Amino acid sequence: MNVQFKKGVLExxxxxxxxxxxxxxxxxxxxxxDQIAISEGSVYPLLRRLTxxxxxxxxxxxxxxxxxxxxxxxxxxxxxxxxxxxxDWEKFTNGVNQLIKEGVRDE
Amino acid sequence: MNKAQFLEKLDNSLKRLxxxxxxxxxxxxxxxxxVGMSEGKSEQEIAKxxxxxxxxxxxMVANYRLEQVEETATTGNVLRAVWAxxxxxxxxxxxxxGPFIALAAIVFSxxxxxxxxxxxxxxxxxxxxxxxxxxxxxxxxxxxxLSGVGIFIAIGMYYVTRWLMKGFxxxxxxxxxxxxxxxxxx
Numbered sequence: 385m386n387v388q389f390k391k392g393v394l395e396x397x398x399x400x401x402x403x404x405x406x407x408x409x410x411x412x413x414x415x416x417x418d419q420i421a422i423s424e425g426s427v428y429p430l431l432r433r434l435t436x437x438x439x440x441x442x443x444x445x446x447x448x449x450x451x452x453x454x455x456x457x458x459x460x461x462x463x464x465x466x467x468x469x470x471x472d473w474e475k476f477t478n479g480v481n482q483l484i485k486e487g488v489r490d491e
Numbered sequence: 492m493n494k495a496q497f498l499e500k501l502d503n504s505l506k507r508l509x510x511x512x513x514x515x516x517x518x519x520x521x522x523x524x525x526v527g528m529s530e531g532k533s534e535q536e537i538a539k540x541x542x543x544x545x546x547x548x549x550x551m552v553a554n555y556r557l558e559q560v561e562e563t564a565t566t567g568n569v570l571r572a573v574w575a576x577x578x579x580x581x582x583x584x585x586x587x588x589g590p591f592i593a594l595a596a597i598v599f600s601x602x603x604x605x606x607x608x609x610x611x612x613x614x615x616x617x618x619x620x621x622x623x624x625x626x627x628x629x630x631x632x633x634x635x636x637l638s639g640v641g642i643f644i645a646i647g648m649y650y651v652t653r654w655l656m657k658g659f660x661x662x663x664x665x666x667x668x669x670x671x672x673x674x675x676x677x
Contacts, residue, residue: 392669409519410526423542428519429550433667436558450525454518 390422394430396473399458399466402440408453431456439465494524494534497544504548508555516551549578553667560660569656576663587666594655601648608641 397416401407407415409431413424434440439462444452458466492500498517505513520541527537541547556572573591577583615634619626 395668408522408526410523413523417540423540423546425520425541425544425547426550428516428523429547429554431519432516432551433554436554449529451522453522453526 390420391426393420393473394422394427395434396466396469398427398430398434399439399462399469402456402458403463403466406455406457408445408455410453412456434462438462492535492538494538497524497534497538497541501544501548504545505551507552512555546579549575550667553579557660557664557667560663564653564656564660569660572660572663576666579667583666587663590662591659594659598648598652598655601644601651605641605644605648608637608644611635611637611641 394416397420398412401412401415409428412431413427416422416427417424431440435442435456439459440456441459442454442456445455446452498520501520502513502517505516508516523541524534524537528534553572553575556568556575560568560572573587577587611634612631615630
């Protein structure tokens with residue numbers, strides 16, 4: 385898929401994954417790369433930016449194996465932002481799907 | 492590339508960040524490797540999936556620069572942010588540097604014009620000192636009037652400059668969000 389396009393959508397993916405539960409970095413990266421082909425490292429700059437913009441908070445939690453892990457939690461602000469992005473996304477995909485349908489019908 | 496090599500390359504590309512920031516970033520990637528290895532992956536596999544450490548570093552630096560601009564929009568900070576965003580990829584050379592040069596030219600010529608007008612009376616006086624016979628009150632007052640116009644232009648330019656800087660920083664932010672950088676060719 386087009387690289388520019390993916391990068392914009394990555395933000396939405398991360399926010400959606402944190403909506404139901406807090407997750408650590410590795411987990412987020414794996415969840416996304418299971419579905420979409422990405423350079424996994426590019427998730428981390430995004431996580432830092434969204435944290436600094438106040439959409440996430442982070443905390444460290446001990447793990448049974450290895451060092452403690454940094455968890456990301458969605459803030460109220462982040463939840464509102466996710467809502468906006470989801471609405472945009474739906475509008476956008478509905479539009480594209482409609483065009484595809486019409487295009488197929490014409491042929 | 493193994494874990495140590497990856498982290499070293501990443502660390503090298505973060506040289507321009509404050510050390511607290513840098514350590515924090517390295518820690519995140521260190522954790523990523525640790526978790527991956529505890530799930531049975533090799534260092535090489537994890538490094539490969541992460542992508543190019545230098546590109547990740549560049550993106551971290553660009554993000555940091557943009558934050559700095561949002562805190563204090565000094566000319567130096569804006570220039571550093573522009574530079575960092577351009578560094579993200581060749582594509583940005585065109586779509587960031589082009590508009591930046593155009594805007595910088597507008598701002599520069601506006602200021603030069605304004606300052607030139609403000610300085611007219613001084614130039615006029617120098618001229619009269621050299622050639623006293625050309626002095627007329629009409630020219631003197633005209634020079635003073637131009638000086639007044641120059642002050643208005645300068646005040647206007649102050650606001651135009653601030654407004655353009657803000658707008659351009661928004662554009663840089665958009666750029667970092669949407670344009671290729673750190674995504675590699677996965």
